[in-house]
Amino acid sequence: MSESEVTRDGVRHARPDREAPTGVHAGRRRRRRGRGEQPMVPDAEFSSYYGKPVLNKPTWKPLDIAGYLYLGGLAGASSLLAAGAGATGRPALGRTAKLGAAGAITLSLAALVHDLGRPARFLNMLRVFKPTSPMSVGSWILSGYAPLTLAAAATDVTGRYRLVGSAATAGAAVLGPAVATYTAVLLSDTAVPSWHEGYRQLPFVFAGSAATSAAGLALLAAPAAQAGPARRMAALGAVLELGSFQVMKRRMGLTAEPFEQGRPHRLLRAAEALTAGGAALAVLSARVRDRRPAAAAGAALLAGSAALRFGVFHAGVASAEDPRYTVVPQRERLRAREC
Amino acid sequence: MGEGAEGRENLLYGPEPDVAGAAGYPDAPPRMGFFTDTSVCIGCKACEVACKEWNAVPEDGLLLTGMSYDNTQGLGADTWRHVAFIEQRKPLAGQEPGVAHEDVDVFAAASRLGTGAASPGPGATAPPPDRAPEGAPAGEISPLSPDGRTELRWLMASDVCKHCTHAACLDVCPTGSLFRTEFGTVVVQEDICNGCGYCVPACPYGVIDQRKDDGRVWKCTLCYDRLGVGMEPACAKSCPTDSIQFGPLEELRERAQARVAQLHAAGVTDARLYGESPEDGVGGDGAFFLLLDEPEVYGLPPDPVVTTRDLPDMWRHAALAAVSLVALAAGSFVRRPR
Numbered sequence: 001m002s003e004s005e006v007t008r009d010g011v012r013h014a015r016p017d018r019e020a021p022t023g024v025h026a027g028r029r030r031r032r033r034g035r036g037e038q039p040m041v042p043d044a045e046f047s048s049y050y051g052k053p054v055l056n057k058p059t060w061k062p063l064d065i066a067g068y069l070y071l072g073g074l075a076g077a078s079s080l081l082a083a084g085a086g087a088t089g090r091p092a093l094g095r096t097a098k099l100g101a102a103g104a105i106t107l108s109l110a111a112l113v114h115d116l117g118r119p120a121r122f123l124n125m126l127r128v129f130k131p132t133s134p135m136s137v138g139s140w141i142l143s144g145y146a147p148l149t150l151a152a153a154a155t156d157v158t159g160r161y162r163l164v165g166s167a168a169t170a171g172a173a174v175l176g177p178a179v180a181t182y183t184a185v186l187l188s189d190t191a192v193p194s195w196h197e198g199y200r201q202l203p204f205v206f207a208g209s210a211a212t213s214a215a216g217l218a219l220l221a222a223p224a225a226q227a228g229p230a231r232r233m234a235a236l237g238a239v240l241e242l243g244s245f246q247v248m249k250r251r252m253g254l255t256a257e258p259f260e261q262g263r264p265h266r267l268l269r270a271a272e273a274l275t276a277g278g279a280a281l282a283v284l285s286a287r288v289r290d291r292r293p294a295a296a297a298g299a300a301l302l303a304g305s306a307a308l309r310f311g312v313f314h315a316g317v318a319s320a321e322d323p324r325y326t327v328v329p330q331r332e333r334l335r336a337r338e339c
Numbered sequence: 340m341g342e343g344a345e346g347r348e349n350l351l352y353g354p355e356p357d358v359a360g361a362a363g364y365p366d367a368p369p370r371m372g373f374f375t376d377t378s379v380c381i382g383c384k385a386c387e388v389a390c391k392e393w394n395a396v397p398e399d400g401l402l403l404t405g406m407s408y409d410n411t412q413g414l415g416a417d418t419w420r421h422v423a424f425i426e427q428r429k430p431l432a433g434q435e436p437g438v439a440h441e442d443v444d445v446f447a448a449a450s451r452l453g454t455g456a457a458s459p460g461p462g463a464t465a466p467p468p469d470r471a472p473e474g475a476p477a478g479e480i481s482p483l484s485p486d487g488r489t490e491l492r493w494l495m496a497s498d499v500c501k502h503c504t505h506a507a508c509l510d511v512c513p514t515g516s517l518f519r520t521e522f523g524t525v526v527v528q529e530d531i532c533n534g535c536g537y538c539v540p541a542c543p544y545g546v547i548d549q550r551k552d553d554g555r556v557w558k559c560t561l562c563y564d565r566l567g568v569g570m571e572p573a574c575a576k577s578c579p580t581d582s583i584q585f586g587p588l589e590e591l592r593e594r595a596q597a598r599v600a601q602l603h604a605a606g607v608t609d610a611r612l613y614g615e616s617p618e619d620g621v622g623g624d625g626a627f628f629l630l631l632d633e634p635e636v637y638g639l640p641p642d643p644v645v646t647t648r649d650l651p652d653m654w655r656h657a658a659l660a661a662v663s664l665v666a667l668a669a670g671s672f673v674r675r676p677r
């Protein structure tokens with residue numbers, strides 16, 4: 001021990017763990033924070049069972065379920081663009097939005113089915129209608145919405161049955177907002193701390209993100225002359241998404257921490273930059289002849305919205321894997337109730 | 340919320356005296372459950388084995404964790420009973436640190452069982468309070484024994500699905516695969532589950548999980564098959580110390596209250612019930628516990644709340660967000676005056 005060095009982390013080379021008395025440190029853990037991050041709440045001591053998580057983490061595959069959330073949002077908001085385009089005489093914008101909605105919702109359903117442990121039993125989703133299960137409600141909404149988007153797109157492309165097409169477009173626009181926002185309830189209605197605690201703002205974050213992605217697709221694929229609404233939608237959507245996300249994090253306390261660490265942090269930072277940058281570029285692109293700025297803005301918005309869903313998804317999983325986010329807020333709640 | 344007596348906000352939360360009735364069984368038998376008294380658990384894992392054998396639960400990973408005697412680690416698809424082992428530098432009240440037993444003739448002692456105050460006979464697990472040793476108050480580290488060792492206490496607890504009064508897993512299941520039985524328990528119908536996995540993150544206790552190779556989810560059924568023919572669940576049947584007690588929930592709650600009072604009188608002030616109160620965040624557990632430390636020490640959440648308590652509010656916020664999205668889209672099509 002004569003060689004031991006005393007550092008800011010304690011005595012080194014002294015093998016303190018060997019002498020550690022049983023039980024004193026077992027199951028207690030302190031967490032290191034990411035570089036340069038300001039702690040949102042003071043570090044709290046807490047007990048756990050050998051640092052094991054209290055919850056079983058979601059078994060959902062990130063690509064399937066985060067992808068499902070993203071594509072659902074893209075489809076839902078695209079249906080609104082399609083209806084608006086129809087009403088204001090912008091056929092090219094309408095076609096882009098209708099094809100986008102139909103394609104996105106088809107892919108999103110495929111992702112959902114692919115994620116099931118028993119894909120062959122997908123139809124069991126429609127065995128009952130359960131308002132207490134967001135997944136049941138969502139399945140029923142989708143089973144109404146998906147055919148409408150397909151009909152809207154098919155009638156537009158073929159140019160036949162126009163009346164049916166307009167009715168389908170209108171119907172899809174009614175269900176679209178529900179498709180875009182119910183996915184927030186899907187995540188929040190779990191015991192996962194970072195999903196549940198933000199349930200008041202998450203639907204608004206997802207609504208904004210849906211708007212930016214649909215606007216992004218329209219900017220990428222529709223002619224500039226008809227893309228005015230998409231540009232405005234991009235700007236409004238970005239404000240809604242980024243603003244609600246900030247409010248959400250502020251209200252969540254400790255459970256906002258997983259949004260600020262590791263992979264979720266990087267994804268969400270990228271989402272912020274892409275969404276804000278894409279929206280700004282979209283607005284500016286109205287002033288230039290060149291199509292390329294608009295296309296770049298569209299691509300950035302699409303990518304930003306996807307990064308947001310993946311960031312939120314991974315942050316939730318991280319919060320379920322660490323007992324700290326389950327135990328500490330519950331302890332605080334108990335303490336508050338006692339006094 | 341909290342002070343339960345304020346009553347229930349909705350059907351998804353608060354006390355529910357008749358779970359089976361609320362689930363649509365007109366003349367249901369009494370609600371059945373478990374009372375797990377961890378103060379007498381010896382960590383033999385007979386319950387884990389009996390459960391696996393009776394329910395044909397597959398192997399859950401043969402590995403050594405190195406963290407304690409616990410190589411099972413936690414509940415999951417292939418672990419429906421889990422015995423937790425916690426080592427603490429803390430005596431149980433009434434334990435005498437560092438007593439040597441070399442001079443004790445166990446056979447002679449056994450023949451005296453129940454004949455005097457010094458050997459109170461079977462059923463007495465703790466000495467009367469006045470005999471608790473000096474300087475060994477509960478909750479503090481005991482003094483060193485003559486040979487310099489300190490005292491250690493071992494907490495063992497057999498964890499299981501709580502069969503919640505308001506079960507989040509059941510609430511969120513989109514297929515109706517999870518259902519409430521006539522005994523008030525919560526069971527998965529494996530022929531219906533499509534493996535959507537929603538119940539897994541919904542459970543506030545981390546109980547139910549997906550079996551990877553099978554795709555469906557699995558958890559304790561409270562031996563629904565055995566209950567149906569009037570037998571007690573395999574774990575309770577096999578428990579040698581009656582740490583796991585099975586019976587009508589009402590009766591178990593009374594028994595548990597008495598046991599806590601007994602332990603408190605014996606100086607075990609750490610003893611507390613967990614999941615027993617119908618006023619708690621899940622409306623009370625069908626399987627509840629007597630613990631000797633904070634719940635989180637055993638890997639249990641200290642104040643679990645069924646996530647669907649907030650579901651009506653979630654739908655309200657989602658509806659508002661949907662309306663905002665419509666407004667936002669409409670705003671995008673409004674031409675700015677030039």
Ligand code: SF4
Nearest residue numbers: 500501502503508542
């Ligand atoms: S403990 Fe979890 S799995 Fe068991 S009934 Fe409650 S919510 Fe369902």
Ligand code: SF4
Nearest residue numbers: 512532533535536538
């Ligand atoms: S995984 Fe099975 S039991 Fe769980 S919610 Fe989905 S369908 Fe229901």
